[in-house]
Amino acid sequence: MRIDVSDLKKSPGESIQVELSSPLPEFEFNGEKLIFNGPVRASLEVTNTGKALLVEGEVRGVLEVRCARCLEPFRWPVETTLNEVYYPADNEEAAVVDPAEEEYQEWIPFTGDVLDVTPEVLKSIMLALPMRFLCDENCRGLCPRCGRNLNVAECSCPGEDVDPRLMVLKDMFKDVNR
Ligand SMILES: [Zn+2]
Ligand SMILES: [Zn+2]
Structure with missing residues (x-):
């Protein structure tokens, strides 16, 4: 320019x-x-x-x-x-x-x-850019279990409300107990 x-x-x-x-x-x-x-x-x-x-x-x-x-x-x-x-x-x-x-x-x-x-x-x-981009403030993101886009459709996974960060912790403990 x-x-x-x-x-x-x-x-x-x-x-x-x-x-x-x-x-x-x-x-x-x-x-x-x-x-x-x-x-x-x-x-x-x-x-x-x-x-x-x-x-x-x-x-x-x-x-x-x-x-x-x-x-x-x-x-x-x-x-x-x-x-x-x-x-x-x-x-x-x-x-x-x-x-x-x-x-x-x-x-x-x-x-x-x-x-x-x-x-x-x-x-x-x-x-002028934000730290991260969100398609919508209320974007529901991906199911941490099956990866489905929850904005498009519900999935049938149990415990859908599990925080993805907690899922990571759970996986870590799984490794520790191995
Ligand atoms: Zn989104
Ligand atoms: Zn799911």
């Missing part, structure tokens, strides 16, 4: 609006590979503050995920904001930052006429 800033770089005080739409590669999140269903879109305003380029706006995409309980695949729309400051690393004068202002420590260097915001877009998406 690249922004041509060749003109904006020369115009302190100016802003431009950009609409980006780009396929992004799969990425790893909590040990799982996640892929996007279609392009990631960003509506951004880029402002030349005189010292740096301020990039602000909305980022939207849809991920293909799997429910942590029933393992069914489903789509997870993600909407988040981007708020980053890029400074031209090839212009020392412009890179002068005021260390008293903490936010400046977050400034990101760039060179040339093109701003590649892909890493920051991905980062903002990852920060």
Whole structure:
């Protein structure tokens, strides 16, 4: 996701609006590979503050995920904001930052006429994701005994309400007693 800033770089005080739409590669999140269903879109305003380029706006995409309980695949729309400051690393004068202002420590260097915001877009998406994906807050998950998806149909296993974590404990004790 690249922004041509060749003109904006020369115009302190100016802003431009950009609409980006780009396929992004799969990425790893909590040990799982996640892929996007279609392009990631960003509506951004880029402002030349005189010292740096301020990039602000909305980022939207849809991920293909799997429910942590029933393992069914489903789509997870993600909407988040981007708020980053890029400074031209090839212009020392412009890179002068005021260390008293903490936010400046977050400034990101760039060179040339093109701003590649892909890493920051991905980062903002990852920060907006939950620890685990649930197809529904009330997802009943899989039967720990037969593995049937309990959202689809009841199974006839006894003791359906057994917590899967307890099942694991039970299995451990079985091993100990062997
Ligand atoms: Zn589910
Ligand atoms: Zn069952």
